[in-house]
Amino acid sequence: MRVLLVGSGGREHALAWKLAQSPTLTELHAAPGNPGIAGLADCHPIRAEDAEGLLGLARSLDVELVVVGPEVPLVVGLADVLRRFGIAVFGPGKRAAAIEGSKSFAKDVMAAAGVPTAAQLPIARPPCVVKADGLAAGKGVFVCRSQGELDAALRAVGSLGDRVVVEELLEGEEVSLFAVCDGRAALPLLSAQDFKRAHDGDEGPNTGGMGAYAPVPGIGASEVEELVARIHRPVLAELARRNAPFIGLLYAGLMLTSSGPRVLEFNCRFGDPETQALVPLLDGDLLSVLGAAASGDLGGVAVGASAASAVTVVATADGYPAAGDRGTEITGVEEAEAEGALVFHAGTALHGDRLVTNGGRIVAVTGLGQTVTRARDAAYAAVSRIEFAGMRCRADIAMGAASGVTLSVSGGRRD
Ligand code: AMP
Ligand code: GLY
Numbered sequence: 181m182r183v184l185l186v187g188s189g190g191r192e193h194a195l196a197w198k199l200a201q202s203p204t205l206t207e208l209h210a211a212p213g214n215p216g217i218a219g220l221a222d223c224h225p226i227r228a229e230d231a232e233g234l235l236g237l238a239r240s241l242d243v244e245l246v247v248v249g250p251e252v253p254l255v256v257g258l259a260d261v262l263r264r265f266g267i268a269v270f271g272p273g274k275r276a277a278a279i280e281g282s283k284s285f286a287k288d289v290m291a292a293a294g295v296p297t298a299a300q301l302p303i304a305r306p307p308c309v310v311k312a313d314g315l316a317a318g319k320g321v322f323v324c325r326s327q328g329e330l331d332a333a334l335r336a337v338g339s340l341g342d343r344v345v346v347e348e349l350l351e352g353e354e355v356s357l358f359a360v361c362d363g364r365a366a367l368p369l370l371s372a373q374d375f376k377r378a379h380d381g382d383e384g385p386n387t388g389g390m391g392a393y394a395p396v397p398g399i400g401a402s403e404v405e406e407l408v409a410r411i412h413r414p415v416l417a418e419l420a421r422r423n424a425p426f427i428g429l430l431y432a433g434l435m436l437t438s439s440g441p442r443v444l445e446f447n448c449r450f451g452d453p454e455t456q457a458l459v460p461l462l463d464g465d466l467l468s469v470l471g472a473a474a475s476g477d478l479g480g481v482a483v484g485a486s487a488a489s490a491v492t493v494v495a496t497a498d499g500y501p502a503a504g505d506r507g508t509e510i511t512g513v514e515e516a517e518a519e520g521a522l523v524f525h526a527g528t529a530l531h532g533d534r535l536v537t538n539g540g541r542i543v544a545v546t547g548l549g550q551t552v553t554r555a556r557d558a559a560y561a562a563v564s565r566i567e568f569a570g571m572r573c574r575a576d577i578a579m580g581a582a583s584g585v586t587l588s589v590s591g592g593r594r595d
Pocket of ligand 1: 298309321323347348349350351354376386433444445
């Protein structure tokens with residue numbers, strides 16, 4: 181199969197790494213890709229936001245499947261543009277992608293489907309959570325415990341020029357749960373947890389994600405099945421009923437509260453960096469799974485996973501998330517790989533033959549092991565080999581899971 185992968189981050193590098201192993205792959209192309217992806221695919225300098233450019237590329241390469249990584253092109257309708265020309269796409273059309281693109285649409289779908297989520301509040305009063313309605317690249321959610329925080333949040337959302345959703349502030353552990361969807365059926369992947377805050381101990385501003393691990397102790401195959409039955413499948417049915425079938429990866433960001441699981445958000449694509457942890461654990465041919473979903477028929481398809489654990493640590497530029505860095509030399513990638521880890525490029529570029537920084541999150545390093553502790557040790561041993569001026573990473577990714585913390589769907593946590 182000839183495949184075009186859209187995107188340029190660590191998530192897309194992990195997907196490219198897995199797709200490149202598929203026995204049914206004949207050509208792998210990426211747009212725009214990155215230096216890591218360039219080792220696996222032919223990269224074409226067309227931005228993920230350039231729908232017309234991508235359509236032209238897909239047609240000239242005669243690709244049989246387009247896999248879309250990031251949310252922005254999906255929310256504006258890239259998959260519809262491609263499908264109109266008969267090209268199979270793994271990624272939802274605009275109407276279904278609104279499950280991520282509009283918090284109020286997501287709330288409406290969840291209410292109609294009977295899916296548990298944080299209650300919307302008619303009046304903004306602390307404690308509460310204030311969210312910008314539309315896409316805000318992780319910068320549109322404000323947890324407000326005081327009037328001061330609430331005032332600042334309302335000002336910030338106001339300056340984004342967006343509608344505001346106010347909801348109850350929930351407490352609990354967060355879990356990311358992905359399902360591959362064909363418009364009707366949902367095939368769950370492993371549970372994962374990401375670390376959104378910039379600093380150790382979950383301090384500091386929200387980011388795209390500083391690290392992740394999979395699977396989450398306590399959220400195994402039967403719990404995943406229970407959650408997908410309560411959350412993903414009713415949402416799929418409701419979207420199909422609204423004539424907006426969801427084909428692609430439906431990502432539920434859940435909070436496991438003492439009153440049961442609640443949806444905090446849906447995303448319409450693979451999570452970053454959860455994908456860098458999760459994909460290396462999948463057994464078998466991911467391309468055939470994504471291809472089957474894109475053609476609307478997951479019947480008879482299964483996804484296996486190894487019994488190992490994976491931990492991903494993201495190395496960022498010093499100023500991230502407020503600012504990125506460009507042009508600073510990166511060394512030690514080969515040494516990190518020699519430790520047995522996978523180094524996924526997230527924000528890198530080549531200056532001649534020198535690898536340099538090019539963004540906020542620079543690389544995502546995944547360690548694998550038979551236990552979370554071993555996977556974590558492998559990830560940190562490899563990260564310590566990578567160097568660039570201003571490099572920063574969290575020291576506590578997967579620390580709780582490695583020290584034996586187990587979660588439960590009903591909100592319990594055993595240390
Ligand atoms: P979202 O982009 O909606 O997932 O929100 C980003 C982060 O804000 C989540 O990962 C949570 O840590 C936090 N958050 C969002 N909604 C709530 C809520 N209702 N209660 C508590 N924390 C929340
Ligand atoms: N890791 C969070 C996200 O992909 O949105």
